[in-house]
Amino acid sequence: MIPTFRSQLFIDGEYVPAASGHTFPVFNPANNEVLAEVARAGSEEVERAVAAARRAFDEGPWPKMKTAERAKRLRRLAELLLEHAAELERIESLDVGKPLKESGGHDIPRAANNFAFFADALSQWTQDAHWGEGNWLGQEVNLLSVTLRQPLGVAAIIVPWNSPMMLGTWKLAPCLAVGCTAVLKPSELAPLSLLKLGEIAQKAELPPGVLNVLTGFGEVGAALVAHPRVDAVSFTGGVATGKQVMRAAADTLKRISLELGGKSPNIVFADADLESAVNGAVRAIFRSQGQSCVAGSRLLLQESVYDRFLERLLAAVAQLKVGDPLDPTTDFGPLISPQHRQRVEGFIQSGLDEGARLLVGGTRPRDPALQRGNYLLPTVFAGVTGTMRICREEIFGPVLTVQRFRDEEEAIRLANDTTYGLAGFIWTRDVNRALRVASAVKTGMVWVNSFFLRDLRTPFGGARESGIGREGGRYSLEFYTEPKFVCVPYTAL
Numbered sequence: 001m002i003p004t005f006r007s008q009l010f011i012d013g014e015y016v017p018a019a020s021g022h023t024f025p026v027f028n029p030a031n032n033e034v035l036a037e038v039a040r041a042g043s044e045e046v047e048r049a050v051a052a053a054r055r056a057f058d059e060g061p062w063p064k065m066k067t068a069e070r071a072k073r074l075r076r077l078a079e080l081l082l083e084h085a086a087e088l089e090r091i092e093s094l095d096v097g098k099p100l101k102e103s104g105g106h107d108i109p110r111a112a113n114n115f116a117f118f119a120d121a122l123s124q125w126t127q128d129a130h131w132g133e134g135n136w137l138g139q140e141v142n143l144l145s146v147t148l149r150q151p152l153g154v155a156a157i158i159v160p161w162n163s164p165m166m167l168g169t170w171k172l173a174p175c176l177a178v179g180c181t182a183v184l185k186p187s188e189l190a191p192l193s194l195l196k197l198g199e200i201a202q203k204a205e206l207p208p209g210v211l212n213v214l215t216g217f218g219e220v221g222a223a224l225v226a227h228p229r230v231d232a233v234s235f236t237g238g239v240a241t242g243k244q245v246m247r248a249a250a251d252t253l254k255r256i257s258l259e260l261g262g263k264s265p266n267i268v269f270a271d272a273d274l275e276s277a278v279n280g281a282v283r284a285i286f287r288s289q290g291q292s293c294v295a296g297s298r299l300l301l302q303e304s305v306y307d308r309f310l311e312r313l314l315a316a317v318a319q320l321k322v323g324d325p326l327d328p329t330t331d332f333g334p335l336i337s338p339q340h341r342q343r344v345e346g347f348i349q350s351g352l353d354e355g356a357r358l359l360v361g362g363t364r365p366r367d368p369a370l371q372r373g374n375y376l377l378p379t380v381f382a383g384v385t386g387t388m389r390i391c392r393e394e395i396f397g398p399v400l401t402v403q404r405f406r407d408e409e410e411a412i413r414l415a416n417d418t419t420y421g422l423a424g425f426i427w428t429r430d431v432n433r434a435l436r437v438a439s440a441v442k443t444g445m446v447w448v449n450s451f452f453l454r455d456l457r458t459p460f461g462g463a464r465e466s467g468i469g470r471e472g473g474r475y476s477l478e479f480y481t482e483p484k485f486v487c488v489p490y491t492a493l
């Protein structure tokens with residue numbers, strides 16, 4: 001299967017070039033060859049895309065369509081994504097450097113499921129009615145207050161490069177389900193799968209303007225956030241950019257949802273099933289080469305199993321197959337760009353300078369076949385303290401720090417010694433301890449004896465500097481709708 005790329009902007013139901021004629025190259029992280037020259041949107045295209053989305057919302061059929069009909073189109077989108085899965089997973093692997101095991105085994109099926117799930121969620125979503133009493137002009141009345149949830153309008157959906165299809169559709173599906181329209185902005189580093197979504201939207205007969213996809217740099221995202229005719233911004237990305245989005249959205253008081261970074265603790269107690277915990281720890285940090293918001297980047301080990309666990313962990317890391325993302329046996333691919341690899345290498349150097357002990361990795365692979373890609377070996381540091389940069393800052397790469405703890409109290413203190421609060425992982429056979437620690441850890445999500453198992457109804461997102469708002473099930477449906485109560489008094493007998 002040789003994938004074909006879309007390189008133009010998707011506006012008002014059609015693929016169009018940028019009016020300026022400007023393009024930018026998109027690279028394959030496995031060899032740094034150019035995959036495509038993609039249109040670079042400017043302010044003119046932002047205006048056109050917002051106008052199209054606005055028209056589709058204010059005058060088009062989409063928000064007024066029967067929910068069953070909208071749900072049908074979303075199901076069609078899900079089916080089409082699966083029909084095109086072989087091509088889409090290759091596009092994602094080529095563009096992001098994600099092993100096929102992940103793009104094909106997880107991300108593309110999950111993208112399809114995002115649409116199928118929200119098509120179903122729509123029919124299960126209940127809205128509130130309150131019965132009460134009041135006094136109207138001296139007369140006792142009963143009150144029926146009904147809460148309507150109406151589609152908010154035009155949403156700007158801004159996503160990062162690490163899992164474009166999974167994250168983009170995770171926002172887009174509920175947005176479209178409730179009747180909103182969208183301008184979707186992928187990262188310039190990996191825009192190809194989401195550009196292809198335009199083609200799929202055409203096949204699913206989404207009305208023109210319901211979905212628009214703009215490729216460009218951060219200034220396109222910034223223009224969307226500032227735009228007075230955009231009603232909401234759903235953003236996934238770094239903390240610093242998230243703060244900029246929040247500031248910029250204040251001028252027009254837009255509703256915002258921010259899914260930001262993390263430095264998530266992975267806590268292993270001595271009574272854990274160690275084999276399962278080792279497996280989980282390796283996945284939690286090295287899946288997507290550590291370029292994952294929920295990466296379990298801080299491993300906290302109880303001292304009585306410290307040596308045993310590390311020995312097994314290093315053996316499991318040695319088993320990871322580093323290689324071409326398109327090879328179905330590859331576990332670990334390249335990082336997204338040479339600049340990002342350099343940044344991660346800077347962290348590794350800082351770990352060495354600050355006295356952490358490098359147990360494995362820390363360098364580029366020697367394999368001649370991998371020299372042209374942005375590869376960096378899975379890296380584990382022991383002897384880490386909470387003041388080191390590698391322990392405090394989100395690296396967003398394959399670097400695991402290991403700390404040891406004596407007891408539950410110390411584990412919780414170390415876990416919470418961060419400004420982030422996205423996820424936490426707890427490995428223990430003691431259900432009481434699991435629940436105690438889960439409630440003490442200051443994060444939006446906790447996985448016990450598991451990693452990234454998802455029920456799409458649950459609230460996904462972070463506490464503290466990991467974000468604002470939650471996505472999933474009714475949390476997403478609520479984000480894209482405006483609650484309005486309608487009060488109907490009726491006379492008391």
Ligand code: NDP
Nearest residue numbers: 160161186187188217218221222237238241259260261293
């Ligand atoms: P960035 O924050 O750099 O970029 C995210 C998106 O925002 C990109 O599409 C980017 O465009 C756009 N953007 C850049 N500047 C602005 C601006 N001023 N206003 C609006 N949009 C802007 O993140 P990365 O792409 O580097 O992704 C890595 C980060 O994403 C990590 O910190 C990671 O933790 C976080 N993340 C969080 C997840 C979560 O669910 N919590 C999931 C996945 C990642 P462009 O790239 O074209 O400049």
